[in-house]
Amino acid sequence: MIDDQWVPPAVLLAVDLVILTLREGRLHALLVERGIEPYQGQLALPGGFLNNAGEDLLEAAHRELNEEAGLTADTLHLEQLAAYGAPGRDPRGRVISVAYLAIAPGLPEPVAGTDASAARWVPVDVALSPCTRLAFDHRQILTDGVERARNKLEYSALATAFCGPEFTIAELQQVYEAVWGVRLDPRNFYRKVKSVEGFVVPVGATRKTETGRPAQLFRRGPRQTLHPPMTRPAPEPPGADQPVAGQSGTDEEGDRGDE
Incomplete structure (x- = not known):
């Protein structure tokens, strides 16, 4: 009433x-x-x-x-x-x-x-x-x-929103490390990204890295939901090494330019 x-x-x-x-x-x-x-x-x-x-x-x-x-x-x-x-x-x-x-x-x-x-x-x-x-x-x-x-x-392509129109896998890894506050193994990360079909798409070009080696460039793919997901690791304990500003701990995947 x-x-x-x-x-x-x-x-x-x-x-x-x-x-x-x-x-x-x-x-x-x-x-x-x-x-x-x-x-x-x-x-x-x-x-x-x-x-x-x-x-x-x-x-x-x-x-x-x-x-x-x-x-x-x-x-x-x-x-x-x-x-x-x-x-x-x-x-x-x-x-x-x-x-x-x-x-x-x-x-x-x-x-x-x-x-x-x-x-x-x-x-x-x-x-x-x-x-x-x-x-x-x-x-x-x-x-x-x-x-x-x-x-x-973990389950969406949101990480690419932090990247420019074209990016390297190392730059994408840097997003995950910065947002999650952890270090990720570069080779494992590369394999996980490539295992999700449609997550990222190669643009057919490379960019020279700080080491002088070319790194393959990618853009956001059509897939919105990631399967399998990019599982977030457990938080690192206090005092553990954190990602260094401007670095992602990778070798800039320059040796993977032909993959």
């Missing part, structure tokens, strides 16, 4: 963006320094309220991408992550935020948006460390976005 005295609660709707890219071999997220209250001066994910009642959620995400990072939807992978609506998550009132995950290769230096005083790329491990304070519940949103990316690398 509907209560005639019931009044719909006042709820504001916003979008927040988890924007991920690789920089110098490390997974980075875009963070902004809030220029207004609440949480003025603290780091936060880029985002904002819907402009008006007629703006679609995806339209709002596209607008915020352009305003906060100068990005357009055709240059990146964009998917809805989750909705966050816990009471008290925003001191301004009841705010429900729909978060989106955006991934692209080689993103430029960001430009701060309308309510931010600065914007910068921050390594994900630094952004999620106890020393970094994030506004609102953005630590949880960022954690969820990173974990979504880590999971999808």
Whole structure:
């Protein structure tokens, strides 16, 4: 039975963006320094309220991408992550935020948006460390976005979204190592990638590597779901060697150019 005295609660709707890219071999997220209250001066994910009642959620995400990072939807992978609506998550009132995950290769230096005083790329491990304070519940949103990316690398072709139109197997391996935070054996990785038909497709060209040997170039193939999956290894214990910036621990598969 509907209560005639019931009044719909006042709820504001916003979008927040988890924007991920690789920089110098490390997974980075875009963070902004809030220029207004609440949480003025603290780091936060880029985002904002819907402009008006007629703006679609995806339209709002596209607008915020352009305003906060100068990005357009055709240059990146964009998917809805989750909705966050816990009471008290925003001191301004009841705010429900729909978060989106955006991934692209080689993103430029960001430009701060309308309510931010600065914007910068921050390594994900630094952004999620106890020393970094994030506004609102953005630590949880960022954690969820990173974990979504880590999971999808196992069973989908999402890793290629971190790469340019053409890439080497070593560059693809660097994506997996940076996102998962592990080292991978280059020969095993190469065999796994090649065992998934349609995951990557050779373009018929090579690129000279740092060692001077040519490495075969690939592009994203038609397959969206990977079978067999690229199983994520167990996390390495604290103190274990981590991937070195700009390196993937491979021999740049230059000796495999004819495969």
